[in-house]
Amino acid sequence: MASITLPHEARQAAEVIRRADIVIGIPSYNNGRTIGRVVQAAYAGLAKYFPQFTSVVINSDGGSTDNTREAVLSARLEDQHLLLLNTPLFAAHRLSFPYHGVPGKGSAFRLIFQLAARLEAKAVAVVDSDLRSITPEWFDLLLRPVLFAGYDFVAPYYHRHKYDGTITNSIVYPLTRALYGYRVRQPIGGEFGLSTRLINRYLQRDDWETDVARFGIDIWMTTIALAEGFRVCQSFLGAKLHDAKDPSSDLTAMLEQVVGSVLMLMQEYESVWWDREGSRPVELFGFRYDVGLDPIEVHVERMLAAFVRGCRDLGEIWAVALEPETYAGIQALGRQAAAGVRDFHFDDELWARVVLDFACAYNKHRVAGGHLIRSLTPLYLARVASFVGETRTLVPDQVEDKIEQLCLAFERLKPYLKAHWDGPGARNRGSRKPERAATPRPGSEVTGND
């Protein structure tokens, strides 16, 4: 078990509060503009939906230089003029601490989970601090399946703009689905509901100091829940609107942390995904409705220019990482992009092969892991450029169909992945049972749809 070292002031606070049924965790870094509203939503959600529970709102801050922590501690529920039918039996506590260790969302979550374990919380919800569309209902949707239906992990399900969440749509969702066989639509959404059992499992692990400490935390949490057989469901939260936290200048680091975590876990859970075929839906709670989304502008030309640069200069890495057929396909695409072809098209199957080849190369250590994943950036941008071009005139349902087609391409190529994967599973070639099978059971008190 990883050593648990709570900061002194957090330990003191835990000793004063002693127990809490619900913990709401909000990681932050310079989110003074939005975090007050998130805390208000948390307070309102707790008062409205869980008045009978003791609860704590914990802000785990990465050393903000704005007024983030002051905004957390000064946010008041009265400001919202809520009509509450039940008077909360217990006032929710609020805490704000700076976390220690590697700067990043994962380290912030670690402090929240440690405190939740210390307070023996029955359920934990974590939400991002830059949300503009959060409502009190989100906390009900994230916590109720854990508190009343025995789920361990509640993933978010949102409506997002078709160009939003492109790492999710083009890599993480299709790959996670093809590997572990469950259709968790937003595996790195950022808002989750968690049970004590799962929190304790997370805290037992010793890989908190890896990319998990940063953007890798979301996929790490989702993958562990799926691979180790915890009960998983999704809750429909409406629209996700949030402040920019990932301009393109950070793209490579973000891609490295997220994809690096996916591939690291892929190695660890090889015995789990090896024999899984196809995919099944994961129960979805909440009333689904359509929402309007802000328009998003993207610069396709800039992405294609990055791809052309990659084709010109990264050949020595791609030639090692990719299978010869895949690499030939990429070179042909590069020539098209360089020639300025109007309808640039990055085929689903070719993209799936690229991602799977990179996974195999990572596993075989053909190229240093960091170099390999960072060299994926131009390919990823080309795929996004193609996706933007192909979906420019499509409505959300049609876009979702496109993503579904990509997921099916990943699932079809699983034998290809197994054929090129080099590991105990590939060497044994035998059919082995997964260590634990994730088999979500239907909810009891919560109504499911989908």
Place this chain on the structure above:
Amino acid sequence: MINTLREILEAALDRLHHQVTTYLPSTLAAVILLLVAYALATAARWFIYRVFKGMTIDKFLRQSGVAFLLDRSGRLRATRLVAETVYWAILIGGFLIAVSAFDTQLTNQMVEGFVLLLPKLVVAGLILLAGAWLSQYLGRSMLVWAVNENLPSPRRLAAALRIIIMFVAVVVAADQLSFARNVFLAAFIILVGGAVLAVSLAVGIAGSQGLRRLIEERKEQRESEGERSLWTHL
């Protein structure tokens, strides 16, 4: 006349006889030793291929990237590495013993010199290997970073870095072997000094405008990216 000729022939035959009786047994012994060494080396290699697994070394070779550095296919395994090392060590050992069978001043000096040089050769080889690994690793880091940061001529930057690192490794290895120490050191100082001077002049005279333009372009690019605040990748 005939007597003189006979004496010369007899002297030549005596010398030949002396040389044959002196060196032939040594040569035969050397050949036999070489054959025995070859047989031993082959047997040892065969045995190691069948017995030695070395999975920990395999893991190190793969994870460090040395496997792909030494063998482009990446199929280098510890078994092969150990078997080939033992094979060549036995062959070289056999060769040295075979040479020492002649027991002359020259051969003794050769053997002694080689034995003294061997550790240095091994260290120099390891330095070159480390240099090759480091140059590949840092060269690729530079390449990927330069491509993603949209810097001009990423491959040239990476190649320059690789050359510098390999050159440093060669200088250190040569120093280890005490081989043309001053020549390499002087070349190294001239190269590094020249490179620093060239870069300083280029940046100072010709590059300042370009650098300013590049920084401004990148700033504008970042600002324009910041404007599309809703596009997120995650």
